[in-house]
Every structure is written in C-alpha cells, then in structure tokens.
Amino acid sequence: MKEILDVIIVGAGSAGLAALREVKKRTQRFVIINDGPWGTVCARVGCMPSKALIEAANAFYRRTTFEEFGICGASHLSVSIPDVLQRVRRLRDDFVASTLKTTEELGERAISGRARLLAPDRLEVNGQELQARNIIIATGSRPIVPSSWRGLEERLLTTDTLFEQETLPARMAVVGMGSIGVEMAQALSRLGIRVAAFSSNQTVAGLTDPQVNAVATELLEREFPMYLGDKADLNAVSEGVQVNAGSTKIVVDCVLAALGRRPNIDNLGLETLGVTLDQRGMPSVNPGTMQVADLPVFMVGDANDQVALLHEAADEGHIAGLNATQSIPVCFNRRAPLAIVFSDPGIAVVGNHFQPLDSAKIRVGEVRFDRQGRARTGQRNKGIMRLYAEAESGRLLGAEMCAPAGEHMAHLLALAIDRSLTVQDMLRLPFYHPVLEEGLRTALRDLAAQLPAGSESDLATCSAFNSEALD
Amino acid sequence: MKEILDVIIVGAGSAGLAALREVKKRTQRFVIINDGPWGTVCARVGCMPSKALIEAANAFYRRTTFEEFGICGASHLSVSIPDVLQRVRRLRDDFVASTLKTTEELGERAISGRARLLAPDRLEVNGQELQARNIIIATGSRPIVPSSWRGLEERLLTTDTLFEQETLPARMAVVGMGSIGVEMAQALSRLGIRVAAFSSNQTVAGLTDPQVNAVATELLEREFPMYLGDKADLNAVSEGVQVNAGSTKIVVDCVLAALGRRPNIDNLGLETLGVTLDQRGMPSVNPGTMQVADLPVFMVGDANDQVALLHEAADEGHIAGLNATQSIPVCFNRRAPLAIVFSDPGIAVVGNHFQPLDSAKIRVGEVRFDRQGRARTGQRNKGIMRLYAEAESGRLLGAEMCAPAGEHMAHLLALAIDRSLTVQDMLRLPFYHPVLEEGLRTALRDLAAQLPAGSESDLATCSAFNSEALD
Secondary structure (H helix, E strand, O other), X not given: OOOEEEEEEEOOOHHHHHHHHHHHHHOOOEEEEEOOOOOOHHHHHXXXXXXXXXXXXXXXXXXXXXXXXXXXXXXXXXXXXXXXXHHHHHHHHHHHHHHHHXXXXXXXXXXXXXXXXXXXXXXXXXXXXXXXXXXXXXXXEEEOOOHHHHHHHHHEEOHHHHOOOOOOOOEEEEEOOOHHHHHHHHHHHHOOOEEEEEEOOOOOOOOOOHHXXXXXXXXXXXXXXXXXXXXXXXXXXXXXXXXXXXXXXXXXXXXXXXXXXXXXXXXXXXXXXXXXXXXXXXXXXXXOOOEEOOOXXXXXXXXXXXXXXXXXXXXXXXXXXXXXXXXXXXXXXXXXXXXXXXXXXXXXXXXXXXXXXXXXXXXXXXXXXXXXXXXXXXXXXXXXXXXXXXXXXXXXXXXXXXXXXXXXXXXXXXXXXHXXXXXXXXHOOOOOOOOOHHHHXXXXXXXXXXXXXXXXXXXOEOOHHHHHHHO | OOOEEEEEEEOOOHHHHHHHHHHHHHOOOEEEEEOOOOOOHHHHHOHHHHHHHHHHHHHHHHHHHHHHHOEEOHHHOEEOHHHHHHHHHHHHHHHHHHHHHHHHOOHHHEXXXXXXXXXXXXXXXXXXXXXXXXXXXXXXXXXXXXXXXXXXXXXXXOHHHHOOOOOOOOEEEEEOOOHHHHHHHHHHHHOOOEEEEEEOOOOOOOOOOHHHHHHHHHHHHOOOOEXXXXXXXXXXXXXXXXXXXXXXXXXXOEEEEOOOEEEOOOOOOHHHHOOOOOOOOOOOEOOOOOEEOOOOEEEOHHHHOOOOXXXXXXXXXXXXXXXXXXXXXXXXXXXOOEEEEOOOOEEEEEEOOOOOOOOOOEEEEEEEOOOOHHHHHOOOOOOEEEEEEEOOOOEEEEEEEEEOOHHHHHHHHHHHHHOOOEHHHHHOOOOOOOOOHHHHHHHHHHHHOOOOOOOOOOOOEXXXXXXXXXX
C-alpha cells in the first residue's frame, strides 16, 4: 500500500523553508520538492546580492562628499566592477550555503524535480505519484521578461543573471522603476556605469504620495536620467540595444529588465484543484490562513502573488506550516505593512499608503531633511517624510518617505502603527540629540498642530502615586 | 516703585531657551540673563561640532573597507585637519546663529552679565538688583579640568577649545572615556592622529554590562590604545606632555581633557535660598517639577547635575517654563532614559542599565553582529546588543549595546520600553529583510526562549471579526 504523507511542500525558497521549519516540529511524514537550484531567491539572486552591490556602490559614491569634509584625493579612486561582482558572489555563496543546510540534512525527503498537481491531495514529480493530507505550494516567482525581448539574448539581463556577469558594460538601461529597478539603477550609476532608467509609470519605488514621489524622482534624476510615463521598446542594433520610449531614443550596451516578478504557477496543475481560477490562473488564497478555498492546500510566498517580500513570505510559510499540521486551519492577523527600497536616501512605505486614504479624514505631517541638523553634519541632508494620522483620533495610519536612515525610521513607525499609537503617544518618545529621528519629530509636531489640541506638554503629568515617588 | 517681574531666567543655553519658549507664551514680564557668549553649549562646543568632526572622521575611515568592496586608490586619500576643523566651525557658526535668533529679538529683556542670587526672589546682575516671582536657574556646565593641569596652557584642550584649533598635532592623549572621550578619541584617531586614551574607570561610555563593555573596549582598542583603570597624571616636558598612568608613560603633543562637566553654580549665591545644600553646594531639585525645595526657584539643565543631555535639558526647561508661570507647580513624568554615544559602532543605553538590575529577576537576550547578514554586506559586522526583560512578565526593561545603527535601534527600544511592551509584543513587529533590526530580533528571540512559553507564533490569531474581514 502506498504511503500517505502528512505534508508535501512544493518549493524550497524562503516561504517553503519557513513552512518546513514548522512542519518538521510536528511530523516526520513530509517531503519537500524543489525545481531548479536549491537556495532561496533572496540569497541567490535577490535581497542579499543586491545589498552587497548597493553597499559597494554607496561606499564609492561617498567620495563625492570628501572635498567638503576636508578629505583630499577622491579623484584617484576608481572601482573595479569585476572585483565588486566577485565580492557579491563570494558573499552570496556563503548566504546560499546557509540556506542549503536545512534541506541537505533531509536526505530522501528533499526531492529535486518539477511537481505537477493531480488533485488537492496528489501530485506527480519525476514520474512518481505522491499523496498527502496537505500540500503547501511555495513555488516562488521569476522576473518578468516580455517574449519580444528574448531575442536580445545576453544583452538583456535580469536579477537572475546580473550578479553572474564577470563585468558590466559602460552604458546600461534599467527598465522598470519599482523597488528593484530603483535600487539597481542607482547602484549601477554610482559604480560609474552610464545608466538610463525607464518606466511606464510616473511614480517610482511603489510610492503613492505625489510629494514624496516628486522628491524621490528629483533626487534620483540628479544621479541618472529617468524617462517616466512611456512604455519602453527594445531593439537590437549593431552597437547594442536601442531603447525607445515616447520621443526618447537611447542606445545602450545592455538592458536590465526590472518589470517585477511573475508567480511560478504555469503547468503546476492548479486547474486540478477544482476551484475557480482568476484570469491569471490563480485560485483565491485566504491571507489569514494561506488556505486555497476550503482545500487542504496552502499557497504561500511569491507564488500567491500577494505581497512578494521576504518577511511576508516567511510569515506565510510559517502560517501554512502550522495550518498544514493541525486539523482546523487557524486565521492569523498579519503584521503592519512595511516596504523598504534600499536606495539612498531610503524609500519606505509603512502602514497605509497615502492613496487611497480619504484626504478629508486624515491630517498629513511633513518634514524635509534639507536643513535637518544631524543630516547636515553628515552631508545626508536631503529627502522628505510624510506621516498620515486619523483627523479625529490622532492615530498614526501610515507614512511614505524618501529620507536618510529611512529604513530605520520605518521600523520605528511600524511599531507605532502596529500598536495603534497616536501622534501624542509618539511625542512622548525620547528623541536624542542630534539624530535623524528629530526630523521625524518635526513631522509629528507638524501633525500635532493640525489635530484637536492635546495637552500643552508632550510630557504627561504624574499620577498622584508617581508624584509622591518623586518627592 | 520697582517692577516685579514674573520670571527671571538665568542662562540662555538649551535649558534656558526651552524655558523661555514656554514663559514667552504666558507673560511678557520676564528677562533672560546670560554670562559669556550667547548660543548654547550644544551648538557652540557640544553635540553639533562634535558630530561634524565625527562625520568627517568616519567618512575618511571608511577607506579601510574600500579594497574589499572593489574600490582602488584608497592609499591616495589624505585628510586636511585644518579643512576638517574649518568645516566644523562653518557649520557650528550656522547652528549657533539659529539659537541666537530667539534672544536677539528680545531687546532689553536679554541681559548680558553674571547673575548672583540675593534671595529666592531677587538677584543682582551688572550692579543692578532685579526681583521676580519666579527664578529659573539654567547656568549650564563647563568641562572639568584639575587645577594642577592648568599649567599645561595651550597643550591642554577641552571641548571648549578643541574646535577652535587651526590644526591638531600628530600625537594626542584623551583623558576620560565617557561619552565625549570615546567619541573624540575615535574621531581624532580616524583622522590620522596618533591617539592614546586613558581612564581611571574600567568601563567606557557609561556602559554597565560587562559583556557589552568588553566588546566596545575591544573594538575601540583595535583603533587606538586605551589604558584603563589608572588615574592619569600630566606633566609638561620639553617635547610636549608626559602622561603617566599606572606603569604607562607616554609623551604626546597635547591632551584633550574629557573628564565630564561641572555645573556652573559657583558664586551663584545658592546659599541665599535658605535651603540645605549638599557637599557639592547643590540644593535638592525635584525631577518631576524642577522646583528647588518649595521655593519659586527652578533649576534645570546641566546646572542641576542630574542628566546632562540635551533632550533632558530641553524637557527640564520646558517643565520649569510651565511651572514658573502658574500658581501651583505640576509634576511631570519624565521620558524613558536614553543615552547614545556616537561612536562606530554606536554605543547606547536604553531604559534601565544592566546594573543595578537584579539578575535573578531578569532574563538577558543577546545578539552579536559579526555574522549578521546585512551588516556583512556593508562591512559593518561587529558589535553586540543585550536586552533585559522582566523574567515574570516578559516586559522589556532596558538594553545596552555597541552595535551598527545602534542610535536607531535605541530609539525603537525606547519606544518599546516607554510603552511597557513585552518581548512577544516586539516580535509582532514586521522586521524587513535584510536590515540590521533583524539582529535585534535575534536578541528578542533569544529572550523569548528563556521566558514562560508564549504562543507558538509571533502572529496573533485573528479575532472572529477580523477572520471574517479576511474572507
């Protein structure tokens, strides 16, 4: 008689491995199946190698502040792109190795192959049929590349191939100004590559607040030209690739496509689940349980096309791992939304985006960093932060920013929003001096002035008890 | 008949100006008196010029990472100390100018001169007697210099004179390893000056956790020698200054004294208040009201020798300004303690220090940054963070750290401690990937493992209401 497993996990990326961690604690009757290279997108071609590239680029770019600081000789600095990329791969290999440990020790329970669903409790891999009480689909995603661009061959890069290059050419186009496009365009430009950036959107990096978008766009355009609002067409020409967008025609040596990622659900057999699929071929997935309809099937990480961020993928894997090993799926409250783009200044959206908040029901507090004291001492005085609070209650609802130390202030605001804190609550915080967070305080005070009058002091008066304690 | 003022503020530093802001809103019958240069210690000789120096030093020091990043030519970089100091003064002048605006527009209500109390409601300045219903003493502090060192003349610097130098010599000793000593010793060393550091304490930068102190000390000692545990004696010799401490004898060109600051209360006439003074000559000051005993006299900022930090001085001035303009003084809850040293990695203490917490009643969570992913991509992977939580409740009590982005994580933890959050509450926070805050999460998880078992997930399960909302 054929063994019926408790859980099959399809995909060993960040979501699949998070599911595995929970499943392993509760049953040994599981397998994990992976197609293609083992190791997560994050470690192989995503978060980690991109951050290694960005850090090198920012270190090199910092030379533009040297003369003002009193440091001489910046003109003698140069960067070796092959050396930068070699370091990126050296670090990447180490990060990948640490993700591989978990699956290597599983022996036969880790299967290399492409799985195809046959029913809600059955799938086929390598010509073999497997049955399980629960299936977790964590097949990830891949970069979107329009089929008409495929003919460009090695002149078209994605994040799958960028970090594999021995070196990079003098002229590059980056198409798509979402998070990855912005990060890579700025880093490549800071490494001395002549970058031209294109996007069919007028907004960059997922921003929805026109004022934050305007500042972010202006700051990025100081470093490299951006052509926004027109769809880019690519054509191979003898000298490289011609990019046409609206009236712009630019020839570059190669193009980085950063058009987003597509879930890996083709030929996965989702139609065998017997539930309605939308026009993308995607079933409905409950974000609180990760369950597909009422089936013992869970869909997590980039594969479900909900929020393609590592920390969300890990949470989704965790939820599915728990729910696939208990009789009744439990619904979890997801965390406060947080999205960070590792540009300089850092772009971040916390909690609610500005749009579609109802402008009649919110108040907006703003700070610009041009004159902020600490930022000026470090020559990082550029950027903007806008905070959104509920007009009636003063509760913080969200923030968008392009600001120095943005990634850190985004975490501070995420905690505030997660705890439903008000503007007055936040003004209770000690803001040290001189720190960039004092800029955040300026935005909070700007908000406080627009809200129904609170007390005349940030500092709450003592209760009788504390008052005595102080005497 | 002589006018009786509502308020006299003695001292126009950060505390005095904060008091002025509140007083001005409520009465025009006030004067503010200042001895010596107008402009705050913070802007003139403290926070701001020191940060400008540190930023230049860190920018220059970053060259030590260049080869590993793939950047060539670092050996051609040099730093011009005169240029660094000129920029420091240029920025400083601008910061000072902005603090002067407030008092310049006061006309005759801003008096230059040294005040001396005659009674709780009277003082003398420039031979003239003034009377007021309330007096706010905000006379600030000055660097401590042992009288036996005065003979060293221009070979002895303090932060009052350091930033005024045209250039700096090749060899310097820094005596005192509190916050200012650590910041300046590291910055001067990073600017290429051969620094030797001395302290009679075994701990640096106000740390009390032996493990954090050990890491901080070890990291600083990689950059310059520190001689801890012996009192330093200074003697003028023909080549400069000989520093003797225990068995160490080192000759330097000049010495920066960083032994802390002494409140400016000498000859202030505090004895005329008719209250008991302690052996330092200091009356007792209520930290909730800033009131001296039950007198209409308030003592704020560095002058009261409580917490000599700008944000505390500003709060104290604010409280005194409110209390000096209403009939009954109100007691305020002070903010969560926060102290930051702007070294690299950053040193910070949030909430309770490790000592004197009762080790039987707390649990300690720890993370080291040597292997932290994001820190490695930026070559900032050194340091430690230790968190203290109440064993019974899991409530966060405090933290000490020497960690990359320490100043930012300190603010995140200050918010958590101010809101009485538990370790589990903090694990609800979205931690983006890859960020240094994931190191903080590691320390939180280390703590969670030592606390009474919580739920099996950081993610709270949905309430019925939310569960429906997600469907």
